Amino acid sequence: MNGFERRKELKKQHILKAALALFMEYGVQKVSITEIAKQANVSQVTIYNYFENKHTLIHEVFIYYVNQASSDFEKIVYGDLPFPEKIKKIIFNKAEVAKQIHEEFYQYMMKEYTVEGNYIEKIYAEKAIPYFTELFNQGKIEGL
Numbered sequence: 001m002n003g004f005e006r007r008k009e010l011k012k013q014h015i016l017k018a019a020l021a022l023f024m025e026y027g028v029q030k031v032s033i034t035e036i037a038k039q040a041n042v043s044q045v046t047i048y049n050y051f052e053n054k055h056t057l058i059h060e061v062f063i064y065y066v067n068q069a070s071s072d073f074e075k076i077v078y079g080d081l082p083f084p085e086k087i088k089k090i091i092f093n094k095a096e097v098a099k100q101i102h103e104e105f106y107q108y109m110m111k112e113y114t115v116e117g118n119y120i121e122k123i124y125a126e127k128a129i130p131y132f133t134e135l136f137n138q139g140k141i142e143g144l
Contacts, residue, residue, distance in 0.1 A: 012050050015040045016064040019057060027104030028058055062109055063119055069097075070127050077131045083139040 001009070018040035022031045033054060037044045051057040076089050 011042065011046070013064075015042060015047055015050060015057075016061055019061045020065055023058075023061060023105045024101055027102040028108045029104060033057075058108070065109075066120055066123055070123050073128070073131055077135050077138075083135070083142045083144050086135060086138070 015036065019031070019036045022035060022039055033044050033047055036057070037047055040047070047057065051060060072093065073090070076086050076093075079086070081089065
């Protein structure tokens with residue numbers, strides 16, 4: 001990836017991160033493209049250059065969120081903590097996220113991904129199940 005492509009991808013990630021933070025706090029409907037642009041320190045035009053419309057941005061934010069959650073889970077599973085600590089971390093991380101997520105954002109996400117063959121199902125099958133298998137194997141090795 002050349003410098004231009006790298007900067008473009010970083011800007012896109014910055015927009016997704018800003019939108020996610022706003023959606024988590026205020027929900028989807030109350031957050032405008034203007035607010036996302038301000039939070040991401042870009043123009044509204046820049047957002048529309050990366051994302052066709054707000055619905056497309058919301059969809060990409062959900063994918064970004066699922067990928068981040070998957071990455072965080074992977075770090076715990078393959079990290080150096082003992083099995084019981086990994087289990088505690090997974091449980092408490094989920095509880096913390098549940099407290100932080102705006103109810104409307106959560107409902108919107110669940111509605112968006114109720115279609116069979118959705119992205120969450122794909123990630124679950126491709127990553128979460130193997131991560132859980134690895135985690136349980138670690139527990140067996142530790143005699144737990």
